[in-house]
Amino acid sequence: MELELRHLKTIRAIAEAGSLTGAATALGVAQPALSAQLKRIERALGGTLFERGRHGVRPTALGELVLDRVRVLLPTVRELQEEALRFNHRGGGMPRFRLGGTHGPLLGGLVDRLAAAYPAAPVTTHTSWSEREIAVSVIEGRVDFALVGACGESPPPAPDRMVWREVGVDPVFVMLAAGHPLAGRPQVELRELAGEAWTDVPGDGCFADCFASACARAGFAPTRVYETDTASCVHLVQVGRAVGLCRATFPPTPGLVTVPLAGVPLRWRHVIGWHPQAPAAAAAPAVVRLARGAHAEAAARSSSYVEWLAANPDFHGVSSVPAG
Structure with a gap:
């Protein structure tokens, strides 16, 4: 599986919510579906991104590495989209x-x-x-x-x-x-x-x-x-x-x-x-x-x-x- 933008957003949502339940609510998906998607993402990245515990989840060392990149990539992609839209809407002068x-x-x-x-x-x-x-x-x-x-x-x-x-x-x-x-x-x-x-x-x-x-x-x-x-x-x-x-x-x-x-x-x-x-x-x-x-x-x-x-x-x- 190749990583997509939506996968990066999923990783960020889980980290921000601190639990799969909270992330599922924020993303508007069922928790079982989110858990299955996280497993696929982890297989693609070669390791566990979050440790599960009684009080939610926390990033592993690999998870912290990925989150550092996610926090840079997602705003950059958003800025690219905004700039492209503004360029496209110039209306030929x-x-x-x-x-x-x-x-x-x-x-x-x-x-x-x-x-x-x-x-x-x-x-x-x-x-x-x-x-x-x-x-x-x-x-x-x-x-x-x-x-x-x-x-x-x-x-x-x-x-x-x-x-x-x-x-x-x-x-x-x-x-x-x-x-x-x-x-x-x-x-x-x-x-x-x-x-x-x-x-x-x-x-x-x-x-x-x-x-x-x-x-x-x-x-x-x-x-x-x-x-x-x-x-x-x-x-x-x-x-x-x-x-x-x-x-x-x-x-x-x-x-x-x-x-x-x-x-x-x-x-x-x-x-x-x-x-x-x-x-x-x-x-x-x-x-x-x-x-x-x-x-x-x-x-x-x-x-x-x-x-x-x-x-x-x-x-x-x-x-x-x-x-x-």
Whole structure:
């Protein structure tokens, strides 16, 4: 049997898990199948790689030797794949924009502005609730730019492998049904919503923890949080089943209103990122400028945000780039 890349990944998984059971779970295979594969690998390498014991497995001297090589080879192969993908997606020099983004109004605004500024360039999008998945797509060359969000001052994903620029910062507002008792207020205290069920879109950042901390500071813990897609969040708010969390740029929607939270207990930073060695990096300054314009335009469309900004002139979250 000749060694393949998957065999090296198996060896690494066993060493990292410290047991065949843990490695099988991480790799998504049955433990008997993993044990049989390990025996074949060991026969190919001429000796035992792991000693089995009551508390798991540990590498033998041969295993340590192989693992030293594995730890060098696997990252090298990954970098080769990423570089090849970026090279293959150069597109023969013709501009094109492949955008990855989380669900929100800014992605559509950026697409509109790119299509207007570069009418002959293809513009494609990929959306995901996972900021990390989008970042990986950029690193691997499948997407040119990632338009995502970060809670408060938390860093965006893969800060050591991507270049990130801030597009804008918004306070987090609350979505209420138009008939909600607090819907006509200029702002509400978070503690006034202590008895409500909540709805929000999922994500793999720290927003859920930040929200829970804000609620704790307000003296309560959320009784129920529905994590679902944007359309379902809107529906749950419209029918009075829950109140929702949203960026202040959330567009006007029939049947609900967006109301500021007093004291700005939560902030959302819009950021855009790219790989510094990708061909798309040359267009990054223009894309950042267009993204900031899309953010300014989205803010201008929200009457509640416009009123809030007028009452809070020291808040510098919205880009000064003209909306037009």
